[in-house]
Amino acid sequence: MTTPDDGAARSPRVPFDRIGVAVLRELVESIVTGQFAPGDLLPPEGALSTDFGVSRTVIRESVKRLQEKGMVTVAQGRGTHVNPIASWNLLDPLVLSTLILHDDTLGILDDLSVVREALEAVMAGAAATHRTDAAVAELRDSVVQMRNAIGDPDAFRTADVEFHHSVMRLSQNVLAENIAGSLFDHANESTRYRGVNPEDAYEAAVSEHERVVEAIDVGDAVAAQRAMEEHIRVSWERRRLPSPRASGR
Known part of the structure:
Protein backbone atom coordinates (compact mmCIF):
# COMPACT_ATOMS: atom_id res chain seq x y z
CA MET A 1 0.00 0.00 0.00
CA THR A 2 1.32 3.41 -0.88
CA THR A 3 1.61 6.26 1.60
CA PRO A 4 1.24 10.00 0.97
CA ASP A 5 5.05 10.18 1.02
CA ASP A 6 5.42 7.47 -1.61
CA GLY A 7 6.82 9.03 -4.79
CA ALA A 8 4.65 6.71 -6.92
CA ALA A 9 1.51 8.26 -5.41
CA ARG A 10 2.38 11.80 -6.49
CA SER A 11 1.78 13.24 -9.92
CA PRO A 12 5.12 14.24 -11.42
CA ARG A 13 5.57 17.97 -11.96
CA VAL A 14 5.80 18.86 -15.62
CA PRO A 15 9.36 20.00 -16.38
CA PHE A 16 9.35 23.66 -17.38
CA ASP A 17 12.10 23.61 -19.99
CA ARG A 18 13.54 26.41 -22.08
CA ILE A 19 10.56 26.40 -24.43
CA GLY A 20 8.19 26.91 -21.52
CA VAL A 21 10.37 29.65 -20.08
CA ALA A 22 10.36 31.42 -23.46
CA VAL A 23 6.55 31.19 -23.67
CA LEU A 24 6.17 32.53 -20.14
CA ARG A 25 8.55 35.40 -20.84
CA GLU A 26 6.59 36.38 -23.95
CA LEU A 27 3.27 36.22 -22.13
CA VAL A 28 4.61 38.40 -19.31
CA GLU A 29 5.91 40.88 -21.88
CA SER A 30 2.53 40.92 -23.66
CA ILE A 31 0.80 41.84 -20.40
CA VAL A 32 3.40 44.40 -19.30
CA THR A 33 3.30 46.18 -22.66
CA GLY A 34 -0.51 46.27 -22.70
CA GLN A 35 -1.09 43.86 -25.56
CA PHE A 36 -3.34 42.18 -23.01
CA ALA A 37 -4.68 44.94 -20.76
CA PRO A 38 -6.20 44.60 -17.27
CA GLY A 39 -9.62 43.00 -17.59
CA ASP A 40 -8.85 41.40 -20.94
CA LEU A 41 -9.29 37.69 -21.47
CA LEU A 42 -6.26 35.75 -22.60
CA PRO A 43 -6.92 33.66 -25.71
CA PRO A 44 -8.09 30.13 -24.89
CA GLU A 45 -5.57 27.37 -24.31
CA GLY A 46 -5.98 25.90 -27.79
CA ALA A 47 -5.42 29.22 -29.54
CA LEU A 48 -2.31 29.98 -27.48
CA SER A 49 -1.02 26.48 -28.16
CA THR A 50 -1.37 27.10 -31.90
CA ASP A 51 0.09 30.63 -31.76
CA PHE A 52 3.21 29.53 -29.88
CA GLY A 53 3.54 26.18 -31.60
CA VAL A 54 3.76 24.33 -28.28
CA SER A 55 1.68 21.75 -26.47
CA ARG A 56 -1.34 22.59 -24.35
CA THR A 57 0.65 21.32 -21.37
CA VAL A 58 3.25 24.06 -21.85
CA ILE A 59 0.52 26.69 -22.16
CA ARG A 60 -1.27 25.36 -19.08
CA GLU A 61 1.95 25.51 -17.03
CA SER A 62 2.75 29.01 -18.33
CA VAL A 63 -0.67 30.32 -17.34
CA LYS A 64 -0.24 28.70 -13.94
CA ARG A 65 3.04 30.60 -13.52
CA LEU A 66 1.31 33.84 -14.56
CA GLN A 67 -1.31 33.21 -11.90
CA GLU A 68 1.42 32.61 -9.29
CA LYS A 69 2.87 36.01 -10.21
CA GLY A 70 -0.53 37.65 -9.68
CA MET A 71 -0.80 38.71 -13.31
CA VAL A 72 -3.92 36.72 -14.20
CA THR A 73 -6.91 35.09 -12.55
CA VAL A 74 -8.17 31.78 -13.90
CA ALA A 75 -11.93 31.33 -13.42
CA GLN A 76 -13.43 27.98 -14.30
CA GLY A 77 -15.80 28.43 -17.23
CA ARG A 78 -15.03 32.15 -17.55
CA GLY A 79 -11.51 32.09 -18.91
CA THR A 80 -8.29 33.77 -17.81
CA HIS A 81 -8.51 37.48 -17.00
CA VAL A 82 -5.54 39.86 -16.81
CA ASN A 83 -5.22 41.50 -13.41
CA PRO A 84 -4.39 45.17 -12.76
CA ILE A 85 -0.74 45.94 -11.97
CA ALA A 86 -1.54 46.44 -8.29
CA SER A 87 -2.16 42.68 -8.07
CA TRP A 88 1.15 41.67 -9.67
CA ASN A 89 4.12 40.45 -7.67
CA LEU A 90 6.38 43.33 -8.60
CA LEU A 91 9.33 41.77 -6.79
CA ASP A 92 9.17 38.69 -9.00
CA PRO A 93 12.44 38.81 -11.01
CA LEU A 94 10.79 38.27 -14.41
CA VAL A 95 7.98 40.75 -13.76
CA LEU A 96 10.34 43.40 -12.39
CA SER A 97 12.93 43.06 -15.15
CA THR A 98 10.23 43.17 -17.86
CA LEU A 99 8.64 46.26 -16.32
CA ILE A 100 12.02 48.01 -16.21
CA LEU A 101 12.85 46.97 -19.79
CA HIS A 102 9.63 48.51 -21.12
Missing part, protein backbone atom coordinates in the same frame (compact mmCIF):
# COMPACT_ATOMS: atom_id res chain seq x y z
CA ASP A 103 9.50 51.56 -18.82
CA ASP A 104 9.31 54.17 -21.61
CA THR A 105 8.06 56.94 -19.31
CA LEU A 106 10.53 56.04 -16.52
CA GLY A 107 7.57 55.90 -14.16
CA ILE A 108 8.54 52.49 -12.75
CA LEU A 109 12.15 53.62 -12.32
CA ASP A 110 10.98 56.80 -10.59
CA ASP A 111 8.93 54.67 -8.19
CA LEU A 112 11.82 52.26 -7.72
CA SER A 113 14.14 55.13 -6.83
CA VAL A 114 11.67 56.44 -4.24
CA VAL A 115 11.36 52.99 -2.65
CA ARG A 116 15.14 52.55 -2.66
CA GLU A 117 15.54 55.96 -1.05
CA ALA A 118 13.14 55.09 1.75
CA LEU A 119 14.48 51.60 2.43
CA GLU A 120 18.18 52.30 2.13
CA ALA A 121 17.95 55.47 4.21
CA VAL A 122 16.41 53.52 7.07
CA MET A 123 19.02 50.80 6.59
CA ALA A 124 21.86 53.34 6.70
CA GLY A 125 20.46 54.64 9.98
CA ALA A 126 20.37 51.09 11.35
CA ALA A 127 23.91 50.50 10.08
CA ALA A 128 25.08 53.45 12.19
CA THR A 129 23.71 51.76 15.30
CA HIS A 130 25.42 48.47 14.42
CA ARG A 131 28.73 49.93 13.24
CA THR A 132 31.95 48.02 13.75
CA ASP A 133 35.48 49.06 12.88
CA ALA A 134 35.68 46.25 10.33
CA ALA A 135 32.42 47.29 8.65
CA VAL A 136 33.46 50.94 8.47
CA ALA A 137 36.82 49.91 7.00
CA GLU A 138 34.94 47.90 4.35
CA LEU A 139 32.79 50.91 3.47
CA ARG A 140 35.82 53.20 3.29
CA ASP A 141 37.56 50.71 1.01
CA SER A 142 34.60 50.78 -1.38
CA VAL A 143 34.73 54.58 -1.46
CA VAL A 144 38.47 54.49 -2.18
CA GLN A 145 37.82 52.07 -5.03
CA MET A 146 35.15 54.42 -6.40
CA ARG A 147 37.52 57.38 -6.23
CA ASN A 148 40.27 55.42 -7.99
CA ALA A 149 37.82 54.30 -10.69
CA ILE A 150 36.37 57.70 -11.60
CA GLY A 151 37.67 57.25 -15.15
CA ASP A 152 36.32 53.70 -15.44
CA PRO A 153 32.49 53.57 -15.28
CA ASP A 154 32.30 49.77 -14.98
CA ALA A 155 34.78 49.59 -12.11
CA PHE A 156 33.10 52.56 -10.45
CA ARG A 157 29.70 50.87 -10.67
CA THR A 158 31.10 47.65 -9.21
CA ALA A 159 32.50 49.50 -6.19
CA ASP A 160 29.27 51.49 -5.84
CA VAL A 161 27.17 48.33 -5.80
CA GLU A 162 29.43 46.73 -3.20
CA PHE A 163 29.15 49.84 -1.00
CA HIS A 164 25.36 49.75 -1.00
CA HIS A 165 25.23 46.00 -0.33
CA SER A 166 27.68 46.47 2.54
CA VAL A 167 25.41 49.08 4.14
CA MET A 168 22.45 46.74 3.69
CA ARG A 169 24.28 43.88 5.40
CA LEU A 170 25.41 46.15 8.23
CA SER A 171 21.81 47.20 8.89
CA GLN A 172 21.03 43.63 10.01
CA ASN A 173 17.54 43.98 8.52
CA VAL A 174 17.33 40.84 6.40
CA LEU A 175 13.90 41.60 4.93
CA ALA A 176 14.83 45.14 3.89
CA GLU A 177 18.15 43.87 2.52
CA ASN A 178 16.37 41.29 0.39
CA ILE A 179 13.87 43.78 -1.03
CA ALA A 180 16.24 46.72 -1.54
CA GLY A 181 18.99 44.48 -2.89
CA SER A 182 16.67 42.94 -5.46
CA LEU A 183 15.41 46.34 -6.58
CA PHE A 184 18.94 47.74 -6.79
CA ASP A 185 20.38 44.81 -8.73
CA HIS A 186 17.53 44.65 -11.25
CA ALA A 187 17.60 48.41 -11.76
CA ASN A 188 21.33 48.36 -12.45
CA GLU A 189 20.75 45.95 -15.33
CA SER A 190 18.86 48.74 -17.11
CA THR A 191 20.70 51.31 -19.21
CA ARG A 192 17.76 53.64 -18.53
CA TYR A 193 18.39 53.44 -14.80
CA ARG A 194 22.13 53.97 -15.25
CA GLY A 195 21.19 56.98 -17.39
CA VAL A 196 23.80 59.52 -18.47
CA ASN A 197 26.03 61.08 -15.86
CA PRO A 198 26.94 64.75 -16.33
CA GLU A 199 30.45 66.07 -15.87
CA ASP A 200 31.80 65.67 -12.32
CA ALA A 201 28.95 63.27 -11.45
CA TYR A 202 31.35 60.60 -10.19
CA GLU A 203 33.18 63.07 -7.98
CA ALA A 204 29.85 64.20 -6.53
CA ALA A 205 28.81 60.60 -5.92
CA VAL A 206 32.06 59.87 -4.06
CA SER A 207 31.46 62.87 -1.77
CA GLU A 208 27.91 61.70 -1.09
CA HIS A 209 29.12 58.22 -0.18
CA GLU A 210 31.77 59.71 2.09
CA ARG A 211 29.08 61.60 4.03
CA VAL A 212 27.20 58.33 4.55
CA VAL A 213 30.37 56.64 5.85
CA GLU A 214 31.23 59.49 8.20
CA ALA A 215 27.76 59.41 9.75
CA ILE A 216 27.89 55.63 10.17
CA ASP A 217 31.39 55.82 11.62
CA VAL A 218 30.34 58.17 14.44
CA GLY A 219 27.14 56.22 15.04
CA ASP A 220 24.82 59.07 14.03
CA ALA A 221 21.74 57.23 12.76
CA VAL A 222 19.83 60.39 11.82
CA ALA A 223 22.71 61.84 9.80
CA ALA A 224 23.35 58.49 8.09
CA GLN A 225 19.71 58.22 7.12
CA ARG A 226 19.62 61.75 5.72
CA ALA A 227 22.91 61.31 3.84
CA MET A 228 21.76 58.10 2.14
CA GLU A 229 18.36 59.58 1.38
CA GLU A 230 19.93 62.62 -0.27
CA HIS A 231 22.47 60.55 -2.20
CA ILE A 232 19.90 58.24 -3.80
CA ARG A 233 17.54 61.11 -4.64
CA VAL A 234 20.09 63.50 -6.18
CA SER A 235 22.04 60.80 -8.00
CA TRP A 236 18.85 59.68 -9.76
CA GLU A 237 17.96 63.29 -10.60
CA ARG A 238 21.48 63.78 -11.95
CA ARG A 239 21.51 60.90 -14.40
CA ARG A 240 17.80 60.52 -15.19
CA LEU A 241 17.06 60.55 -18.91
CA PRO A 242 14.15 62.64 -20.21
CA SER A 243 11.05 60.55 -20.85
CA PRO A 244 10.41 60.05 -24.59
CA ARG A 245 6.66 60.37 -24.06
CA ALA A 246 6.99 63.42 -21.85
CA SER A 247 9.15 65.14 -24.46
CA GLY A 248 6.66 64.38 -27.23
CA ARG A 249 8.87 62.02 -29.19
